[in-house]
Amino acid sequence: MSTYSIRDLEQLSGIKAHTLRIWEQRYAIIAPQRTDTNIRTYDDQDLKLVLNISLLKDHGYKISEISKLSPEELYREVVSVSERRLTYPDQIHALTLSMIDLDEEGFEKIIRDNSFQFGFENTMINIIYPFLNRIGTLWTTGSIGPAQEHFISNLIRQKLIVAIDGQSKQSATGKKYILFLPEGEFHEISLLFADYIIRARSNKVIYLGQNLPFSELEFVYERHKPDYLLTILTSQPANHEVQPFVNRLATAFPESQILLTGYQIVGQGIDTPDNVMIINQINELVRIATN
Incomplete structure (x- = not known):
C-alpha cells in the first residue's frame, strides 16, 4: 500500500x-x-x-x-x-x-x-x-x-504498441523522424505516443527507444539523415547537464530540426539554438507532423 x-x-x-x-x-x-x-x-x-x-x-x-x-x-x-x-x-x-x-x-x-x-x-x-x-x-x-x-x-x-503496429502497415510518404531517449532515460510512454502521432500522418519513423548512447544516435543519423530528431527528457540528463546536452544535439545534427519536450525541458528556461524547438503541448507535435 x-x-x-x-x-x-x-x-x-x-x-x-x-x-x-x-x-x-x-x-x-x-x-x-x-x-x-x-x-x-x-x-x-x-x-x-x-x-x-x-x-x-x-x-x-x-x-x-x-x-x-x-x-x-x-x-x-x-x-x-x-x-x-x-x-x-x-x-x-x-x-x-x-x-x-x-x-x-x-x-x-x-x-x-x-x-x-x-x-x-x-x-x-x-x-x-x-x-x-x-x-x-x-x-x-x-x-x-x-x-x-x-x-x-x-x-x-x-x-x-498495438496502435503503432496498425499505423506501420501504412505507406510513409512524409518527413523522416528519429525518435530516441538519451542514456539513463527510461520513461518511454510519451515517446511511443509521439511515434503513433507521427506515423498516423504518413511520416517515416526510425524508433530507437530508451537509454540510447550518443554515439549510436550519431551512427543512425549519418545513415538516415532525418528531417527531425525528437527526444523527451523526463529525468535525464541531470538539471545542470540539460543545456550542454541541448547544445551538443544542435551542434552534432545541424541539418535536422530537433524537437525537445519533457519535464527537464518545458518551462525550464532552456536556451534553444536555431535548429532546436521546444514542444510545450502535444498539439504542437500534431501540427508539425501534419505539415
Missing part, C-alpha cells in the same frame, strides 16, 4: 490541500494518519475516497451532503454517476482509481469505451496524456509505488 502526502493527494485529485484540510476539520470526512512530527499521511483508501468525493462534487453534490453518506451510500452514488457519460476529468479520476487498485478490467473499459466514442488518438490526448502529466512528478519522486507505476505504464504501453 502506498503512502501519500497532502500534496500528492492534491496532485492526483485536483483538490487543493487547503480544501482537504477544511474537509477534515469541518466534516471529519477524511482522517489521515499523522507522523511523529504531526505531518499528515494518506493511504490508498484515503486517495480513493478523495477521488470519489471529487467526482460527486463535480456532478453537483454538496460536500455537506456527501459527508453524511455511509461508505455504502457513497459507493452507490459514485456508481450511479459513473453510469452516465463522464467528462474527460472524470475519466482521468477513473483511470487513477484503476491504477491504485491495479484494476486491469477497469482500465480496459475506460480505453475501450472512449476509443469507441472519440477515437484512440483523442482518448490519448484528452485522458491518458493529462493523466500521465498529473502523476509524472509523483512517479519521479517515488510517491507512487513501483507496482502501480509498472502496472499502469505497461498497460498503456501495450495499447500504444
Whole structure:
C-alpha cells in the first residue's frame, strides 16, 4: 500500500490541500494518519475516497451532503454517476482509481469505451496524456509505488504498441523522424505516443527507444539523415547537464530540426539554438507532423 502526502493527494485529485484540510476539520470526512512530527499521511483508501468525493462534487453534490453518506451510500452514488457519460476529468479520476487498485478490467473499459466514442488518438490526448502529466512528478519522486507505476505504464504501453503496429502497415510518404531517449532515460510512454502521432500522418519513423548512447544516435543519423530528431527528457540528463546536452544535439545534427519536450525541458528556461524547438503541448507535435 502506498503512502501519500497532502500534496500528492492534491496532485492526483485536483483538490487543493487547503480544501482537504477544511474537509477534515469541518466534516471529519477524511482522517489521515499523522507522523511523529504531526505531518499528515494518506493511504490508498484515503486517495480513493478523495477521488470519489471529487467526482460527486463535480456532478453537483454538496460536500455537506456527501459527508453524511455511509461508505455504502457513497459507493452507490459514485456508481450511479459513473453510469452516465463522464467528462474527460472524470475519466482521468477513473483511470487513477484503476491504477491504485491495479484494476486491469477497469482500465480496459475506460480505453475501450472512449476509443469507441472519440477515437484512440483523442482518448490519448484528452485522458491518458493529462493523466500521465498529473502523476509524472509523483512517479519521479517515488510517491507512487513501483507496482502501480509498472502496472499502469505497461498497460498503456501495450495499447500504444498495438496502435503503432496498425499505423506501420501504412505507406510513409512524409518527413523522416528519429525518435530516441538519451542514456539513463527510461520513461518511454510519451515517446511511443509521439511515434503513433507521427506515423498516423504518413511520416517515416526510425524508433530507437530508451537509454540510447550518443554515439549510436550519431551512427543512425549519418545513415538516415532525418528531417527531425525528437527526444523527451523526463529525468535525464541531470538539471545542470540539460543545456550542454541541448547544445551538443544542435551542434552534432545541424541539418535536422530537433524537437525537445519533457519535464527537464518545458518551462525550464532552456536556451534553444536555431535548429532546436521546444514542444510545450502535444498539439504542437500534431501540427508539425501534419505539415
